Amino acid sequence: MAESKVLTAQAEAALRKPIDEAVGKIQAQINDLRKDGTDRVISLNSHIEAMKRDKSLSKAEREAGIEADKQALVGAKQVEAANKDQVSKLIAQAEAYLKEHFEQEYYQPVAASCAEEKVIAKKAYDEQVAKLESEHKATVAKLSDRSEIKEENYVHKNKLFDAKVTLQARQSQIKDRQHEAFNYQYHLLDLLRMSKFTFAEEMKQKWENYKYTFNRRDFLLRNGLYFAIIVVFIILAIITPIIKGTSLLTYNNILNILQQASPQMFLALGVAGLILLTGTDLSIGRMVGMGMTASTIIMHQGPNTGEVFGHLFDFSKMGLWPRVILALAVCIVLSTVLSAIAGFFTARFGMHPFISTMANTLIIFGLVTYATKGVSFGAIDPAIPGMIIPQIGGFPSIIIWAIAAIAIVWFIWNKTRFGKNLYAVGGNPEAASVSGISVFAVTLGAFVLAGVLYGFGSWLECARMVGSGSAAYGQGWEMNAIAACVVGGVSFTGGIGKISGVVVGVTIFTALTYALTILGIDTNLQFVFSGIIILVAVTLDSLKYVQKK
Secondary structure, eight states: OOOOOOOOHHHHHHHHHHHHHHHHHHHHHHHHHHHTTHHHHHHHHHHHHHHHHOTTSOHHHHHHHHHHHHHHHHHHHHHHHHHHHHHHHHHHHHHHHHHHHHIIIIIHHHHHHHHHHHHHHHHHHHHHHHHHHHHHHHHHHHOOOHHHHHHHHHHHHHHHHHHHHHHHHHHHHHHHHHHHHHHHHHHHHHHHHTSOOOHHHHHHHHHHHHHHHOOHHHHHHHHHHHHHHHHHHHHHHHHHHHHHSSOSSOHHHHHHHHHHHHHHHHHHHHHHHHHHTTOOOSOHHHHHHHHHHHHHHHTBSSSOSSEETTEEOOOTTSOHHHHHHHHHHHHHHHHHHHHHHHHHHHHHHOOOHHHHHHHHHHHHHHHHHHHHTTOOOOBBOTTHHHHHSOEETTEETHHHHHHHHHHHHHHHHHHSHHHHHHHHHHHOHHHHHHTTOOHHHHHHHHHHHHHHHHHHHHHHHHHHHTBOOOTTTTTTHHHHHHHHHHHTTOOTTSSOOOHHHHHHHHHHHHHHHHHHHHTTOOHHHHHHHHHHHHHHHHHHHHHHHHHHO
16 A cells, blocks of 8 residues: 555644754844844834824924934944845855755645645545435435425435535645645745745746636636637638638738727727726717817818808818817817716716716717718828828837827826726725715716827827718717727726726727628628627626626
């Protein structure tokens, strides 16, 4: 019979004892060297920062205290510098010891023990299930009453469930034990180096933490839709050369996809903030039509032939750059004001964004159509696209605009107080309000930010399409933007979402639409594809939410 590799808690402690003693002895020497040097420097710096914030001290007391600490800091830094080489040698000595002994003498035996414990636990579970099944069959064989058989089946099902829960609990304990053993080395290194790790060590820890927290169900819920869409796109990439005689994944096609995605990226980034607040925006498409119309009128090639509210505008006497800047300003102002109005009704009166933005949709479309009589205003000056989105060595710079927008919105969401408040209000507006966050200001701010992005996006779309603005332009674009956010993981349950997800969602949707267009799939059928993707995405999102609850 093979010798068991299973370690008791006492045996594991015995394996770790020599490591603790050896590294602990070195750590004690390092602590003594740091006491009047590094530790003192950290303590004095913290005390200086605390005094700067201490409102109970007078200005004179604060300055005197800070000056005294700074003088003491000079001496502490001298001690730190004098002991630096010796500390580094001791750290290297401890690291060499860990490298030689930790893996082979401690972690590998613990890992082997855990592997065998898993086998034993599974075997015990299988034996228990077999026993329960045998007992259940014997019991049912003795029964004739249907209600008694039903009750026995229910009891048997509960026993099987309890056995499975026991197995899962045991497996979790074994997993925890191996994870703690792995992390112990980094705990020792953390003390030695004062929380400084190499890049390789950080990656090892991240990989270990990923494996430790990995859950197959969660993984499939988070990424199942991506895999399905990628499979569909791969199939399209394979059949496109067969059916159309042209490859889908060419450099030019990829650039075309990114160009088409760039203006829509602005729209998706805008509505993503509203979805984060459990809202939406149905007016995006009409915002685009309004912005396209305003931009085309201002940047039109020569005098406009169409009237606006009965007046004929002629901006052709202005310089090109003033017209470009004016068009951008008008787009942003119009979109921001109208978006802010919807935001005000949502924030002030608790009106659902579905209603406030639907009202915006009707108002915008009605006003623009009435003002322009539904007329398309033709092309903009052909020199303007080269000024706004020039080709840089064959590379379309409109993509750079989109990248800049992604970077700015990422910074707002992740590095500003407004961004943190956005997540807080989206996750739980009541709790956010109690903690001192203005739900009104955050909600209105999200709509204002969305309006700015809509204005920018419609201005870029005008440059990309060389004008041809009309009230009908952009119809259905709100569905693309919302769908991209949902596919990208921005949850309608609120407070959940990342900018990276929005980027992925927009790219996926644009690429899929582009591929279907190349294949000659009818536009109406493309809507069917989009609808199915939205249904699946929201279903998966709902399943994640239900599972968390």
